[in-house]
Amino acid sequence: MNQGLHAGGAALGRALRALAATAALALPFAPAAVAEAPRPGGKVTINVHADAPNFDPLASTEFGVHSRLGLAMNRLIDWDTGDDIAYGEFVAKPALAESWEISEDGLTYTFHLRQGVVWQDVAPVSGRAFTSADVLATYEAMRAGGVQKGLFAAVDTITAPDDHTIVMTLKRKNVVLLQNLAHQNMWILPAEAFSGGYDRNLTVIGTGPWIIERNEPGVVTHYVRNPTYFGKSDTGDALPYLDEVDILPIKDLNARITAFRGGQIDIWFGPLNLTQMEAIKAAVPGLQDVRTISNTQGEIFLNPAFAPFADLRVRQAMNLAIDRLAMGEVIRGGGAVGGVVGPALARQTLPDDERIALYGTPDPEKARALLAEAGFADGFTFEFTVLNYGEEFVREAEWIQQDLAAIGITAEIKMVDTVAGQALGKEGNFQGMYLMMSPFAEANEYFTTHYLKGGIRNYTGIDDPALTALIEEQQGIVDPAARQEKIWEIQRYIAATHQNPLPVWAAVLLHPAQARVHGWHPMLTQGFPSLPEVWVDQ
Amino acid sequence: MLTFALRRLVLGFLVLIAVSIIVFVTFRLVPGDVVSQQLSEAGAVTPELLAQKRAQLGLDQPILVQFTRWAGAVLAGDFGTSLWSARPVFDLIGAAVVPTMQLAVVAILIGLVLGLASGVTSALWRGTPGDLGLRVVSTLALAIPQLWLGLLTLTGLAAVGYFIPLPYRTFLSDPVVNLQQVIFPAVALSLGVAAALSRLTRSAMLEVAEADFMRAARARGVSSATLYLGHGLKNALIPVITLLGTQFGHLLSGTVIIERIFNIPGLGNLLFEAVASRDYTVVQAAVITYGLITIIVNLLVDLSYGVVDPRVRERLS
Secondary structure: OOHHHHOOOOHHHHHHHHHHHHHHHHOOOOOOOOOOOOOOOOEEEEEOOOOOOOOOOOOOOOHHHHHHHOOOOOOOEEEOOOOOOOOOOOOEEEOOEEEEEEOOOOOEEEEEEOOOOEOOOOOOOOOOEOOHHHHHHHHHHHHHHOOOHHHHOOEEEEEEEEOOEEEEEEOOOOOOHHHHHOOOOOOOOOHHHHOOOOOOOOOOOOOOOEEEEEEEOOOEEEEEEOOOOOOEOOOOOEOOOOOEEEEEOOOOHHHHHHHHHOOOOOEOOOOOOHHHHHHHHHHOOOOEOOEEEOOOOEEEEEOOOOHHHHOHHHHHHHHHHOOHHHHHHHHHOOEEEOOOOOOOOOOOOOOHHHHHHHHOOOOHHHHHHHHHHOOOOOOEEEEEEEEOOOHHHHHHHHHHHHHHHOOOEEEEEEEEOHHHHHHHHHHOOOOEEEEEOOOOOOHHHHHHHHHOOOOOOOOOOOOOHHHHHHHHHHHOOOOHHHHHHHHHHHHHHHHHHOOOOEEOEEEEEEOOEOOOEEOOOOOOOOOOOOHHHOEEOO | OHHHHHHHHHHHHHHHHHHHHHHHHHHHHOOOOHHHHHOOOOOOOOHHHHHHHHHHHOOOOOHHHHHHHHHHHHHOOOOOEOOOOOOEHHHHHHHHHHHHHHHHHHHHHHHHHHHHHHHHHHHHOOOOHHHHHHHHHHHHHHHOOHHHHHHHHHHHHHHOOOOOOOOOOOOOOOHHHHHHHHHHHHHHHHHHHHHHHHHHHHHHHHHHHOOHHHHHHHHOOOOHHHHHHHHHHHHHHHHHHHHHHHHHHHHHHHHHHHHHHOOOOOHHHHHHHHHHOOOHHHHHHHHHHHHHHHHHHHHHHHHHHHHHOHHHHHHHO
């Protein structure tokens, strides 16, 4: 099927188109200029295609939980959003911490907390003032056994010298600490949540822009405006603008599309392909077509316990066999070539041309030569475990299967559900595995999970002291330009030395919104950080 | 009659025990667990934290220990808490079973009315184009998968500009909205039931029509309506009731897909989510609930034979 696309010298053209597409997608499509002043009031409905199993932010990393908590809670530091900020670009924005200082040695962080902030008027906290004791209690609980525990790996001590100051000392330099504190799971709770004051599985008490008035599992999470929220717009307006927000857990894709077409959903969240998008556009006048590069990418893990994959030349051959640009264009209709660090992290992934040279320039002849050199001139057969992330993902696996067949490698696809696949990965119980990587927000997350011994995504058992040293070194580089260079150097090293996993493709991610919605800026992190500034004109 | 019912209940209880053991063991053989799912999106989770979470939920214990703990609690009336949501399983099942039963009962009623009406009509019109048309329609309805029918209903309604209201409302909180939300999925579920009933009713009616008592009644000058509905249909009901019982089970399994398509927070949706998240306690409770409903419905079907046929009643007595 794709052999025809390999031929014809179209690779350069495709590369240029992909470059242009990537550049265009780095920033969300700017909505048409709106001169109107934001109007307070109104309601929007968002679909999130999963329920919140419970509301305890320490219990799970589920997006169904954290996307809902974001409307009612705050972090110390938040992700800024706006027309000039790319999806996936972390720009620190003061939230519960109004400002911070970092000592010269990079080992002490002092956070000055916002004064005058009060908790939502929900018993038993009932609107009392927010203080450093709340931050301390939350972080200590997270460090003791929350899903956030690993984000504090570099932290030595956390103290609260007064009601409005938090001081953190580090065991070693870690320049991603600020971003860790802005991580999508790092919500600050009242101290009562950890002293038996209330059940944080069921009750949400935050300092955020809305209060959860009603949560009906499987039906709706209904929010009303928090009158005591501290947020202000750039022009000094009290935020949020919206009086109400509904989050609907519509799980079936067709049901979501129908609801969006019927105006029952204002802001789309979740998977959607370009064909479906075109059908929606035809039915919804004035729809805002917001597109970004997906914060997840397909990756092929090659288990070195399976003899052929222990040879770097075989892994390099497989990398050269896959025509990612053609695949992404045909199956996804857009997106970007994957990288060691995913392309959604526009400032940390390798530059487009370099990433395309490494992963987007197929060369079947060279691939065959490498296989022959490794002693597999006649090819080999392996079991290709594919996690079921939906129709397009499976078609990608089938495309890869055909590309590998062209160099003599037979991939026998074995479909498994996502939970089973992750378990097989952790057990090392696979030969080749194709999966969708987690939505990481920092290069450091890619490195530490994939390439450090014991890393939760280190399914191939990489344990390379030189690489470990490089990863630890980048964690301590304060200068942004120097750190970016180091991050690029690590990616080049991994491509040259390990080539495992093979990054494949990050699809175009669609975030349609109804015409009545203004100020909507989708962002990689969960919790809809731009929602307080969203307003509606009906 | 009572002895018969008790015997069936005891057998049903044994079936439930067997089902719970099979589900418990087989589901744990599937790779992955709730902890890996809960922490699946995190980059900063350590293996130690995974082990800590598994220990908290008792998933680090041998399977026999896990089963005896679970079975002991269930026998004491405690279905435990959901591993996924930490909510009491009994509450989750209780909340989900109501929409499912409402959907199933409405669907079975629609299916019953449509199936009996078309079956009797088809028998009365035997050999005519009308009979042929009804048989073709019932064959088609049997062949169409519920998934496709559900999606077709949803998109078809949207195409004519009607959108089923959201979010879901219970009958008690908003009966008008609730009926709009239930009637279309119920129709989608019921067509298969109606088709199966129609075909069986037709053949049963035709068989009964040749019976001696029908000829005798016809000779006595009994009107056609009384003959077919009063004598014929009543005698044809035994196989129809049997089929209704088995169809109820099929219909319950169909709710798993239909509830997702129509966004109904029922038992099917709950089970689907629980399987995906490896929420063992909820899966076991949901399967037992489905089993219990099926056993009760089958018992009612068996008992109803005595209501429609005095000979059966005498035998059971």
